[in-house]
Amino acid sequence: MPQNMHILVGTKKGVFIFDGDREKGCWSARGPFCEAWPINHVIGDPATGTIYAGGGNEWFGPAVWKTTDLGETWTHSSEGLAYPEGETPVNSVWSLNLSHGRLLAGIQPAGLFRSDDSGRSFTHLDGLQKHPTRSEWMPGGAGLILHHIVPHPEEPDEMWIGISAVGVFHTFDGGASWTTRNRGTRQDYAPEEQRYPEFGQCVHSLAMAAGMPNRLYQQNHCGMYVSENGGEEWECIEEGLPSTFGFPAIAHPRDPDTLFLLPLNGDAVGRFMPDGKAAVWRTRDRGHSWQDMREGLPQEGAYFGVLRQAMATDGLDPAGLYFGTSSGSLYGSADEGESWTRIAEHLPVVTSVEILVTGG
Template structure:
């Protein structure tokens, strides 16, 4: 069947959708949607074709938006998406994971919520915030946010979540209990005797390798890492990269050894691409070596950053790779990163990019 490829784009001023066919040569842009709310994360559920977005701010509060017609119409709900009265209120939704009727949403201040009715109502996964380490969690530069939710592809009881700045946590029982999984990741900003503490790491991105649920990749505030035991231990794979600092990581849809990064020049040096020359860095061997991919990307005066959820891949062959910038430009490669082109400009600051492929 012919395929329709959708890029789901969350921005500071609403959601946008870029659409193409399976050749991915020409793109049409639609939006803004979601009443121009700040939308931190926009995802598609390949089982139902529904699109979900989450965002908000101190004025609007948090909500999860939903479209069942590929963006033509939208509804939203915040029912149950709140902490108990008297606690610090939720400022915004930050991340989503969807599969059929079950959805998870990560929020700020960091917590996890679950919906079993396709986003109509929500309940907190309370055990996460009751973890004994909770008093040690500290806000990163973007706040105390739960920004990544990674589901096990075969076991729905297993989840990994990422919190800045607390680290990676894992549950094997559907959220009834949680264990930190940060061994081997460092905190350069902590006192020397606390550099490898159990919690407190400022994880920036967390992705799972294709076909290998026990292999995870993590871009951290302080380095790039790989785990081959579901996050119980992490090994540095930053050798050969131009910087230990960056935000997004994206896994190849079929090859567990292939990973994409977009490093920035450092946490206090401007947080833009090194030397103001844009490059996506690709590893074909699980992070042992890296190659910079620059064809079609700006090689001078590129003072943009790319945020933690703003790079992704599609499942086609060859895989498409996409990223959006803090300056509102959207870049696409239809050949696994070998060649790039800008397919949209002048959007609001791009907060997230995800893909959804459906039958045309």
């Protein structure tokens, strides 16, 4: 059976789906879907072809959209996506994860919900609300958002999450209780004596190394890190990068030592490509050295950013890479970043990019 590839693109004005052939570089666009709602994350299930999209805002409210026919028809539900009466209302879904037969949703303000019926209804996992540090959590620039969900591939009750601007948390019991996992990550905007707190760091991206569940990579507001013990301690690996600041970090689908980054020029100087020249940076040795890959990317006037969930790999061999920009362009590489082509332009602000491969 031939493989069919779909690039799932979440934007500020709905979902777009690009169907095509990465080797030929031929893509056709469909959308916008989801009635042009603000969509923060779109994911696909390769086993069934089902696509889920999470989004909303303070006017629409939160919802998870779903299509079982690759976008021809959609339904959406917000059943159960609410905190108890009297608490701050849930205004949007920020991240989705499909694993171990369940759908997980990270929301704003930071919390985690689970669906056991393919997105028709959700149950609140309230361990984060009960965490003893909860009253001291502060929002990042985009709000108090739970934006990354990283499950253990073999243990359904174990996972890691990233919350801005609070840090990385870990659970062994499916979300009933959580521990902070931030030792060794800096908080540069704090006084010197408070640079390494238990929580309060602004994690931007969290990725698990292929075949090594306890090796995690983290792009933080204040540096790039790796952990060999599930986040209990973090080691700085930013030397050789053009900036300590960026958003997406994508692990190679098979090589645990390979990671891809899109550094930006800094948090207070524009948050765009350094010197206006676009590059994806790659390490092949766990962050000991870095290589910038620029072929096919604009090297003049590239004053765009790339958001935390707007880069993905297709998992094929060689691994394909894709990213979307704040200026509405979509780029792809079929050779692990060595060369790039522009797939689309003039989209709304791209908030997420994921790949769905079906068949084969």
